[in-house]
Amino acid sequence: MESFRLGKEQRLQRGDLSKKGRVDEEIAELVNYVNGSERYCSTSSCSGRILLLGGSDQTEVQKQNCSWLFVTHQKCQKEDVVAGLQKVRDNAVLKFEPFVLHVQCRKMEDAQLLHSVAINSGFRNSGITVGRKGKIMMAVRSTHCLEVPLCHRGKLLVSEEYIDYLVHVANQKMEENQRRIERFYTGLRSSISAVAPPEQPGEKGNRVASVYTRRRRQRTTEKERGSGEPTAHSDGENDLVFLMGTM
Template sequence: MAGFALWKERRLRPGADTSRKGRVDAPIAELLELLNGSERYCSTSSCSGRLLLLGGSDQTEGQKQNCPWLFVTHQKCRTEDVVAGLQKAQDNAVFKFEPFVLHVQCREVQDAQLLHSVAINSGFRNSGITIGKKGKIMMAVRSTHCLEVPLCHQGSVLVSEEYIDYLVQVANRKMEENQRRIERFHASLRSLIDSTAPIEEPGGETVKAAVVYTRRRRRGAAERQQRHREPTAPSDGEGDLGFLMGPT
């Protein structure tokens, strides 16, 4: 575990952030401080969620890093903000909502499992765990309520301002839901970290996290068994679903 601690120390040094912005987004700064304050986790990349107007001739996943941002905000936006951004477009432009995303390196698989449960129960249903060939354990917090709409092609705006106004309303509602999910995740993460504070046995073995995870897994299995016996309304995402290894 010393290797993880050393890597984390280097990763969190001032100036180590190589993102375009060079710092974490303000809406999730406290969340990341809480996460990185735990000896079990280290954030590697994050975005609190954003609305942006992406310009350029190619907005594919592999090329969008080189596309100009005509407008971007991590809060709700106004129709006039998007319209003003469109006036800067020289070729194509796409209006997007991208939800909160967080990538975390975890010390142990057990730690990733616990964080995955928190993410799923907070509404981030596309979350998952990956383990690299060298044993690197990564946990990705993701959701699927995205939005991507082309507004301009070869310099010509494709839609009316009325339609842009409608898109902005839809995107702002998604941003509000995004913030609610972040708040649930933050609160649940605080509970997780408090409940998994290390407890040393006389032989030096840390056991608290294993006990917590075992209880949650058993409770989740019991609830699933009960749902099979007594059909209920579809889940609203608030219940404890137990541990899931991949996207749902």
């Protein structure tokens, strides 16, 4: 696992390469906790946001050519959206995008633990991927999104009353998003603390050797006492079962 540790150190030393240049304040403590564990290394994140996206095309292919007319990681007001719409020259879409966190994991067991916590916290679109070189990634994702076109070719398509309704819906989704983040953080801390710390190199072999030595001494003592019948764990087959249970 040395390669994972070195890769993690290099990644964290590079700093945040996002447009914002730092982790969202709303999840900074969570991300720091993830990176503080020797099991994980975060690669990207977003706490969740409400944004008004403008541009000539709203498809994923052309998304880089769009402009952010308004964006917030908190709940918003109708006036914020209306002000953003005044800047529209072509198309505009109001969106809510939930919390997302991408994490590189040391082992598959670590990814599975993270995935279980995410699912139980409401992030049911989460998943694990393994690269060709064995890189294990875990994505914490949700499906409670919102995407509604408001303008087309500079023309407003909806009423101000409907904008007010959309803002209400987006704010409700943001509140639920924050609750899920809190559940995820609490569940992750509880799960990691419940898992036994990883063994140090050689520790596993030493423990097994110690068990084997105790069993061998037990058999020797019994023979010296002249016992004709083996005890419950003194035969070779039972020794194997016992060792498998401790490995």
